[in-house]
Amino acid sequence: MKSKPILKPLHEQTVVITGASSGIGLVTARRLAQHGAKVVLAARNETALKDLTEELQHKGCQAIYVVTDVGNEKDVQQLAKTAIKHFGGFDTWINNAAVSIYGKVEQVSIEDQRRLWDTNYWGVVYGSRIACEHLRVHGGKLINIGSALSERAIPIQGIYSASKAAVMGITDALRMELEQERAPISVTLIKPGAIDTPYKEHAANYLDTEGQNPPPVYAPDTVADAILHACTTDVRDVVVGAGGKALTTLGNVAPRLMDLTMSRLMPYLQRTNKPSLGVSKGSLYEPQQDGQERSDYPFVLERSLYTDLVHHKAATAAMTVLTTAALIYGTGKALENRTRRLSKRLPLPTRSRQP
Template identity: 65%
Template sequence: MHLKPLREQVLVLTGATSGIGLVTARQAARRGARLSLAARSEEALAQLVEELRRDGCDAIYTVVDVGVEADVRRLAEATLRHFGGFDTWINNAAAAIYGNLEEVPLEDQRRLFETNFWGMVYGSLIACEHLRQRGGKLITIGSVLSERAIPVQGVYSASKAAVMGYTDALRMELEQERAPVSVTLIKPGAIDTPYQDHAANYTYRGVKNPPPVYAPETVARAIFHAAEHHEREIVVGGGGKAVTTLGNAAPRLADKVMGHLMPWLQHDRRRLSHTTQGALYTPSNTLEERGGYPLTFEHSLYSVLMRHRGKAAIALTLAGGTYYVLRRLAGAPRLRFPRPPR
């Protein structure tokens, strides 16, 4: 199966008016892609599409709550009517909650799963109905917390673990039936978006993402790479990869470290007198890319190396060969190791 260059693709993108989705929409437009955008706020969507059209992008929008299957199906139908089809579907919309599991109302936990898990399920199944006929790409934005749950964001971690399990199973089923659909799961670490402002908060404290924090552009670049290449998964941010590696290698140690550090790393000095529901039920009507973190990494070296593993291996091999040749030309003595006694 051949994946088209991004400039020749029609992209469907949910959660398009904030953070990762907003950055991805704007950068995809600059790269020549055509866009079918979805979010809950018609005001923000209309403003974004008008902006993109002024810059020459063929873009449309559909007001969608991804937790409602009929809304997601309307998004696909609107895309088919306008563009005749699509090449890449990106499940990006998500909700977040800060709070201990026993203190977060079950209604809110269920609402989060409707967005994060069921929204991904509806998008994936509806996208595959179309992509089976013409081939293409399904991209889902997960999280490094799918592998390593942390306290304070327990329900979010659980939803992303469910997203990973469903996406992995769907990929295997599609491969088994030889369907022309390539599936990639992208797992970002902490990203500088309005995430903490849009999250429900039951901690009575100001909240933030634990460092290191990366720019949303790092995830957008991973999305564009996935749209053109057959990648199983992409982790964005070396910090998140370090956490998941620790969790897989030493789970009990990770439990203790995360249990002590994460509540502290996710709170700031502000004290709140009430809980908030953020954008869990009501969307934000503004276009915001970033959350205002004071220290943000604009690039992730780990992610770059993972996207270009072949080139990185060749570069390392060439560097090692060059070093060896230069040492030989310089007359450096060869390393000799004593022979073992007979």
């Protein structure tokens, strides 16, 4: 058995969080400050980081920032050194920074694909290795932000899906290695579904329309709740949103059915009616306008009942069964209706008679 990690109450913790200038990272940083944690904020946009740091300090929080490109290992090393120098160390490290691309696998340039992997995969690897050097001695928490797409890829965001699958793989492997050596480190993977953040505004886009994420869409506070819970609890992983859980569960139960369904629906559900202005690089290479927690999705679920109940095993099992059954039923009805419409339009093949 591993040495049990000592996870302090939030008000006694120092927390490092990457991607803190917008979306999930921004909401989480503010929530951590509300609970009395000291925070070390990291992102590429210095203006947004400075504004956030001053906001939190004005509210009585001990906060500092470090301009960091997580795809650069030296930047991540400097982030850890600054946290140790200023606060004497850290108790929780959250690898949250990520970028995305809307576009087909064969359409997106290799250069852009590599840049996404620098942030989404190598940023997590650098952060995890550097954090564990400190936490192996002092104990504490490592939280990596994956995605519901870690387990179920979708078309049009294949490169992002692949990077998040790699994040899940490296996180699971690292957890087992730390357990084998009985290191006092708790490792959690958070897997959000579609979240109302500036994700689509920051994503690179190869589509002829602006991109969006398919429903259901959840508030970023639902992910922040899961992250704060993981800071003080030795939990293996958390899926945020019943939609994401149903997607991954049904993908495991009926993978070919999901392939067929998603190949037909997802290319359309990820497009808007607004034409794009050509290929956009989004925040792949340079930070975009930050400081926003949310985007402009018309209907957002402010709570996830599934995630609220996820730590109660019986409730979790029941919610999984119900959401999966509902998705199977809905998918079956959609395919049945589609087949019925096609059968009305196309003549049925006739079997030739034997002479």
